[in-house]
Amino acid sequence: MGHKTTKQYRLQNRWYDEESYYFLTICTKNRINYFGKIEAKDSDFVLIETPIAVKIAEFIKNIPKLYPNAQLIEWCVMPNHLHLIILLGIENSKNTFSIPILKLPKKFKAAPSQSISVIIGQLKKALTVWCQTENYEFGWQARFHDHVIRNEKSLHFIQEYIKNNPKTWGEDIFNKINEEEYLKRYGS
Template sequence: MQVSEKFKNKYRIQSTRLQYWNYGRNAAYFVTICTKNRTHFFGQIISGTMILSETGKIANQNWLTIPKQFPYVKLGDHIVMPNHVHGIIIIDKNDDDPVEARLIALPQDHSHKKSGGFAGNKNPMLNNNLSRIIRWYKGRTTFECRKIDSDFEWQSRFHDHIIRNEKSFSNISNYIINNPANWKEDKFHKTLL
């Protein structure tokens, strides 16, 4: 009996990711990672400017370290906010289709055979892909932040959006840059009691 039959998919959380897309493929990805319960671990917004706490500085520094850990990654704009991180991650591997100057996601060939267990070719342990990058970032940041605040924790998932054209790239970059100034209207804003 399969697990899905036993529990009738009661405990299965549907993925929000595109089923046809290989997240190890060359493209630009807009990523949002939230702290658990959207707790304000990373600092505060004062007069439209993000003032990083010590844990915020760690989150920022680890983001900047991603290309050192993953040489096929380039970074676009990013911002560490009080309870989340927004950033553009550009996967640009030499052995794949080259990523153009400001990245356009290319269509994917669906003819590859599946491997890697239940996750198939999307298994992050087998591929250099977005999930592996984010897992490293979250793990490294958690390890260092818990030295300062033992309660630090990320939300279990992250949100990603494949950037498909120049206009979208530009709009997302502007959104990231202006995020602190628009904090009070931000859907991630939460007033602490």
């Protein structure tokens, strides 16, 4: 019987606490629309938020307060996933968000290591604990997708993708309507 091999999800020889821009996608378990649904409103498309979506947005906005080396560049909550661009490794000398510090679950504290994995792990854990406390059914996909943004052109392209994500929800591979395409690309 041979050893079970696991797929490598991170770049080899790369520490995910290095100064860089990171594009992150975090999905809910089985791509269930725990965060709400996209609807046309006025001349735009918006997420009609559930209480779970409101809470994850609060936790996301607090990342720079809990992790001084992390700056939120762009982010959005979709029905069954989140997109974030985080600039890691540069101390926040001035916070660009004027959001009061929220009361977070005791377990949601900055760990000594301020890597992407630690930040996302704490974010996922905080929402899971909150949902359990509030008796909401909820679950995360085990892993998250990351991409190291290597140049300004790529950064701007990804920022536009995130901003326009609600408009393109009908064609999004994370939309349950497109589950067959998702399975072709990513497996189960």
